[in-house]
Amino acid sequence: MRIAVVCSLIGLFLGLSTLAVFIKGSFPVVAEEVSHFQKKNGFSVKWMGFLPDYRDDYPEYYIVVNDLRYDQLRMSIALKIVNQEASGYYFKVEQHSPPPDGWTIEPQEIGFIDKDQSITFVYTGAVRDKPDSIPGGKLTETIDLSVKAYYDAAYTNLYSEDNFTVTFNFIDRTSGWIILEVDNFDDGTTEDWTWTTVSGGSCDVSITPYNNLYRSFPFSLRLSASTGWGGCVVAFRKTFSIGSVSEAYLVFSIRSERFANGLPEIRFNGETFFKPDATPLNNIWYQITVPLPPSSDVMVDIVSINVPSSSTGHAYLDEVYVIVKP
Numbered sequence: 490m491r492i493a494v495v496c497s498l499i500g501l502f503l504g505l506s507t508l509a510v511f512i513k514g515s516f517p518v519v520a521e522e523v524s525h526f527q528k529k530n531g532f533s534v535k536w537m538g539f540l541p542d543y544r545d546d547y548p549e550y551y552i553v554v555n556d557l558r559y560d561q562l563r564m565s566i567a568l569k570i571v572n573q574e575a576s577g578y579y580f581k582v583e584q585h586s587p588p589p590d591g592w593t594i595e596p597q598e599i600g601f602i603d604k605d606q607s608i609t610f611v612y613t614g615a616v617r618d619k620p621d622s623i624p625g626g627k628l629t630e631t632i633d634l635s636v637k638a639y640y641d642a643a644y645t646n647l648y649s650e651d652n653f654t655v656t657f658n659f660i661d662r663t664s665g666w667i668i669l670e671v672d673n674f675d676d677g678t679t680e681d682w683t684w685t686t687v688s689g690g691s692c693d694v695s696i697t698p699y700n701n702l703y704r705s706f707p708f709s710l711r712l713s714a715s716t717g718w719g720g721c722v723v724a725f726r727k728t729f730s731i732g733s734v735s736e737a738y739l740v741f742s743i744r745s746e747r748f749a750n751g752l753p754e755i756r757f758n759g760e761t762f763f764k765p766d767a768t769p770l771n772n773i774w775y776q777i778t779v780p781l782p783p784s785s786d787v788m789v790d791i792v793s794i795n796v797p798s799s800s801t802g803h804a805y806l807d808e809v810y811v812i813v814k815p
């Protein structure tokens with residue numbers, strides 16, 4: 490008997506009018522492995538972590554709280570339940586133990602999942618009051634959730650449950666961090682950002698400051714890609730010298746007309762480290778925070794456009810910060 494609950498991804502939150510935050514592991518990955526059944530615990534949560542190295546850790550997210558539009562951060566946690574028990578059950582997600590101050594954990598009924606079926610959904614019941622300021626620059630909190638399987642549609646007769654934790658790191662970039670780099674493009678330059686074609690054939694690409702869409706006035710950086718026959722996938726690219734530090738984060742705002750097929754994806758030195766398990770909406774700004782590997786030069790690719798044949802797509806980057814602690 491095996492039921493696996495797979496937590497994938499994350500990301501979430503809807504913030505800025507535009508924003509959402511994706512976090513470490515953040516871009517989850519849908520796991521395919523099914524956890525082993527344990528007696529009295531008919532399913533378990535498996536968090537697969539980052540590409541390319543899958544990990545068993547539970548999800549951990551990073552959210553920079555500055556410049557967020559809303560005072561309440563509603564987290565979106567993508568989950569997958571695989572039911573390999575002998576029969577179907579009604580599933581519900583709710584808190585396992587009381588959360589820290591500032592959190593509200595709302596239950597969410599998922600409905601019936603038959604045996605040998607799986608369902609992918611987004612749990613949106615975890616809400617955090619946005620911290621106004623964070624002394625020391627970083628606040629780490631953990632919430633303890635439970636996935637419960639019931640015999641009945643009224644969710645009264647419990648079959649089994651399993652709990653898992655989700656860790657959130659809230660960062661105030663104005664408190665205690667050394668700011669290594671700010672790229673807001675407001676001087677009308679590209680600030681050393683370039684581009685690269687990740688895949689595809691003949692693709693006409695350009696990058697330029699743009700003054701019609703921005704997170705900070707008057708410019709963002711616009712990446713444009715046009716194709717003839719055959720599509721292409723294109724990234725923003727810049728190398729940052731991080732040096733020897735204890736912690737480093739890259740924060741940026743991004744929007745795209747073409748976030749298809751797992752974009753935005755973040756690569757360090759050509760290797761995929763962050764990828765969403767759910768596709769963000771096009772034409773909306775997202776604020777994304779990811780840990781950077783310290784002690785080295787890191788070539789960052791933010792893969793932002795996937796254009797099909799005979800098409801054009803644009804993506805916009807703004808308000809880029811690299812923050813570190815010694």
Ligand SMILES: [Ca+2]
Pocket residue numbers: 670671672673680
């Ligand atoms: Ca700069």
Ligand SMILES: [Ca+2]
Pocket residue numbers: 673674675703704705706707708709807808
């Ligand atoms: Ca700007």
